[in-house]
Amino acid sequence: MAATFVIAQGGGPTAVINQTMVGAVIEIQKRHPDARILGARHGVRGIRDGDYVELSDVPEEQLRRVGTTPGAALGSTRDKPDAAYCELVFAGLKKVGADAFIYIGGNDTAGTQQILADASGGSIAFVHAPKTIDNDLVENDHTPGFISAGEFVAGAFLSVDLDFRALPGVYVGIVMGRHAGFLTAAAAAWRDDEDSGPHLLYVPERAFSVPRFINDVRATLGRYKRCIVAVSEGVSTADGKSLVESIVPPDRLERDAHGNLKLSGGDLGLAFEHALRDGLPGTRARVDALGYMPRGYIGAINDTDSHEAFNAGAFAVEAAAQGGGSVALQFDGNKTVMKLVPLSAVAGKTRHMPDDFLKPDINELSDKGIAYLNRLVPGKYQVGKPFV
Amino acid sequence: MAATFVIAQGGGPTAVINQTMVGAVIEIQKRHPDARILGARHGVRGIRDGDYVELSDVPEEQLRRVGTTPGAALGSTRDKPDAAYCELVFAGLKKVGADAFIYIGGNDTAGTQQILADASGGSIAFVHAPKTIDNDLVENDHTPGFISAGEFVAGAFLSVDLDFRALPGVYVGIVMGRHAGFLTAAAAAWRDDEDSGPHLLYVPERAFSVPRFINDVRATLGRYKRCIVAVSEGVSTADGKSLVESIVPPDRLERDAHGNLKLSGGDLGLAFEHALRDGLPGTRARVDALGYMPRGYIGAINDTDSHEAFNAGAFAVEAAAQGGGSVALQFDGNKTVMKLVPLSAVAGKTRHMPDDFLKPDINELSDKGIAYLNRLVPGKYQVGKPFV
Structure with missing residues (x-):
């Protein structure tokens, strides 16, 4: 059976959060040509309400144009799911047969993924892809959005x-x-x-x-x-x-x-x-x-930032294959490298x-x-x- | 005897007001290689206080770099000279033997030039070169600074x-x-x-x-x-x-x-x-x-605006040769053209x-x-x- 990926954006939009979304979608299209890719509108709220946009067949050219556009093209939310909300989100993911949920956002978003992962018992891969202009995620040298x-x-x-x-x-x-x-x-x-x-x-x-x-x-x-x-x-x-x-x-x-x-x-x-x-x-x-x-x-979208944000999205797909976690941008003394770290290492913490x-x-x-x-x-x- | 030009900037700085200043200086250097070019610091205040920078021998390369830099490189002022202040400015211009005074600014600046021109009796050419993000100068289709x-x-x-x-x-x-x-x-x-x-x-x-x-x-x-x-x-x-x-x-x-x-x-x-x-x-x-x-x-300096601002400065030198007035950017139905209009047509008026x-x-x-x-x-x- 073909895999189903759900992807969403949370928290404040940035100049490059769409690059991360687009990086993930293009990577899924490449790795899993038969996969279903659902973009949840306005973060977990879209999953709770069954409000999705089908991204599986959106042409790469259109995706790349969205990638260069600031804002959060799937819509965003500041909802922080409590236990009851989480159950609805989890039910929503089950309903569409999700194998993985990639949620792009800051430490609050990582926190939401942590709660969902804890509740899921491993049946779905929960991935947090980093985004914040505040640059305040632990485990990261810097975060997509900060450079722009x-x-x-x-x-x-x-x-x-x-x-x-x-x-x-x-x-x-x-x-x-x-x-x-x-x-x-x-x-x-x-x-x-x-x-x-x-x-x-x-x-x-x-x-x-x-x-x-x-x-x-x-x-x-x-x-x-x-x-x-x-x-x-x-x-x-x-x-x-x-x-x-x-x-x-x-x-x-x-x-x-x-x-x-x-x-x-x-x-x-x-x-x-x-x-x-x-x-x-x-x-x-x-x-x-x-x-x-x-x-x-x-007028101020930085190329390095765009590139790294795109790569963080692509790496999130690999992270899903590895069972989930949080994508971190680290510095090896020479260049930025992507690492997979546990959600618990990032969730709710402030750098x-x-x-x-x-x-x-x-x-x-x-x-x-x-x-x-x-x-x-x-x-x-x-x-x-x-x-x- | 070589001519002496005084140049100054008034009112709020813009992204391209330096282009106008630089356009004038480079044009003077070309037309009048022996001319003395004095930049008055902080507008008429610099003339009143005898505070000048010698621009005659500043290399074109340095000038062009200043041109691409926003702000007002000579400093600016919001002083509006009354009769007594005007006398001091006029005495200051006489003291340095000014033949022309090019003042870059909005309608308040044109107003200052009008007062000085009226007081001078024609011994000095007073030129107003336009600048304002407000785009509120009459006689102009638009003003340098507005496009950026x-x-x-x-x-x-x-x-x-x-x-x-x-x-x-x-x-x-x-x-x-x-x-x-x-x-x-x-x-x-x-x-x-x-x-x-x-x-x-x-x-x-x-x-x-x-x-x-x-x-x-x-x-x-x-x-x-x-x-x-x-x-x-x-x-x-x-x-x-x-x-x-x-x-x-x-x-x-x-x-x-x-x-x-x-x-x-x-x-x-x-x-x-x-x-x-x-x-x-x-x-x-x-x-x-x-x-x-x-x-x-x-990060948002428009090329057309830069170009027009530079040209307005160069045209201000021609305006001085014609005895003074206000430089206006008009639209001929096809492109922007520079016209010389009387100071009184622009001074103190709001479009x-x-x-x-x-x-x-x-x-x-x-x-x-x-x-x-x-x-x-x-x-x-x-x-x-x-x-x-």
């Missing part, structure tokens, strides 16, 4: 720095990143000398304090006449509370099914505006949230940015942090030095 | 639309644009069918009302399950007040030297978030300000987006609006249709 997002962020801060050389002031750019500061750190990837912005980085791994922030900005203004700041939306105060929690009244906090706080709202930006107005009165200050641009801007990626007492990249980011997000533009 | 900004905005909304197909909800993207809606309209330039976002456009030219907005969003959600909205930061209510003015307490409103309100703050975004929370409770809604990205993102660029009762581009934007911001990416 990092490149967007590096370019954004390079550009804003040039803007603020012309019209000096303080700029605060808020970058997605709940628990891990990698993407915010990428803001400094293309900083080419002491004078270049971003001058200050604030990441979730280090406690944030408003007075310290104001002092840092004041000192930077004194030195460079402008101050470019990159800050993670997930920065927390010393008591471990996210800054958003200390700003927004509890009854207005919004959470998803995973209990994740909504961080991308305007309250955080306004709080920075007010802190700067009060702490540095009369100083021109602008606060932007980069928002959704880094995770899927069609933080190593503390020594930043200098000890300054919110600035260390040599180690620079080396890591330069390897993943190498310089792309030759900038003509301004005359100011 | 428009392309960024078109790509941003295409990308966000793909993101929200995967995880449905309401997205509001706030786009720079004080009085003219062109850049916000560019959000829809790459919309390829009814279903594609942005579904709603709100521009300063049409009165904004929160209840109408909520109704529009509700209707769109009913039709497409998601709603992508592009809104100009300068939208105004029917009483002519900008929406920001009706939100922010008067003592907190920030203005520049031209009396222009600061619109880019977080208050407007938060007001949209609250309006959506109250008007459509329980609906996932996200509000981003695109902020500074459109005007200078290094609005024609009302018939939008459909009469819907906040959606008309065929005329689409034709204009497609000519300037033609499609660039081949998108693979999602399966949802």
Whole structure:
């Protein structure tokens, strides 16, 4: 009997999550010409509701075009199945006779696969293929989606720095990143000398304090006449509370099914505006949230990222043949290699940015942090030095 | 005696304002090998303070590299000279023996040139070279900087639309644009069918009302399950007040030297978030300000825009030879042509987006609006249709 593969996408879309889906589908079409390939719409929700798109016979050319398109072409979900939901998903997989389920997403998605695998008793191969702009999966050197997002962020801060050389002031750019500061750190990837912005980085791994922030900005203004700041939306105060929690009244906090706080709202930006107005009165200050641009801007899709994402999808098919697990992108000292690791090694765990990626007492990249980011997000533009 | 040219940049930087500066400098170097070329730092402020960079002998290769770099390499200013300030600028120009002053900027910058020209009595040629992402200069078909900004905005909304197909909800993207809606309209330039976002456009030219907005969003959600909205930061209510003015307490409103309100703050975004929370409770809604990205993102510099900006600079040198005026980019029905028009025709005037660029009762581009934007911001990416 021909094999049946179910494939789905979970969590926030990225610039290259479609490459992973397409990489898997093309690999299945090659390895198993008779296989049935079902794309579940909106992640596990599609399996629960029996909402599928037949991918078995979609021509490679059409698939490759979807691969180069950002977003999640199967739709996504933030549903986190509990036991009852899981039973429905499991029943859904049985109903279509699934032999393998490949779920592309971050650590929450790996967690869902872990629960399903535990419940299935081995009758179906559950594979997690990695995806996250946050770069926060353990067992991975980096994750598909991070390089494109990092490149967007590096370019954004390079550009804003040039803007603020012309019209000096303080700029605060808020970058997605709940628990891990990698993407915010990428803001400094293309900083080419002491004078270049971003001058200050604030990441979730280090406690944030408003007075310290104001002092840092004041000192930077004194030195460079402008101050470019990159800050993670997930920065927390010393008591471990996210800054958003200390700003927004509890009854207005919004959470998803995973209990994740909504961080991308305007309250955080306004709080920075007010802190700067009060702490540095009369100083021109602008606060932007980069928002959704880094995770899927069609003009900043990195080739290496696309390639690796595609390969991760293809490798997920091999992982299914081996009984399931989580696909991990590791670095062998020379190049990125795909490894299969147990779901339990990745599920629900968060990889933080190593503390020594930043200098000890300054919110600035260390040599180690620079080396890591330069390897993943190498310089792309030759900038003509301004005359100011 | 060799001629002396002074050149400066004013107003917000763009992706290509350096091309105009470089186009002028290279043209002067060619036409007048003995000329002295002084770049005034931070616009008229540099002339007032005698703060110049010598550009006469900067090698073409270095200049061309600066040309491809966004930002304003000479620095910029928002100073609007009054009579006393003007006298200092005029004295500054006399002091260096200026024969011509080329000032690159928008209608405020043209206004400054007009005042200086009126005061000079014809002894110095005052040239305004156009620049603005707002595309709001009269006498121009479009302005250098607009195409690159428009392309960024078109790509941003295409990308966000793909993101929200995967995880449905309401997205509001706030786009720079004080009085003219062109850049916000560019959000829809790459919309390829009814279903594609942005579904709603709100521009300063049409009165904004929160209840109408909520109704529009509700209707769109009913039709497409998601709603992508592009809104100009300068939208105004029917009483002519900008929406920001009706939100922010008067003592907190920030203005520049031209009396222009600061619109880019977080208050407007938060007001949209609250309006959506109250008007459509329980609906996932996200509000981003695109902020500074459109005007200078290094990854979205359009070739046509670069080329035209460079040519506008070169033409400004010819304009100086003709005694001064404002360089205008006009469309001859086939291609963009440079024309010299009087400063008074452009200074302080605002070109609005024609009302018939939008459909009469819907906040959606008309065929005329689409034709204009497609000519300037033609499609660039081949998108693979999602399966949802």
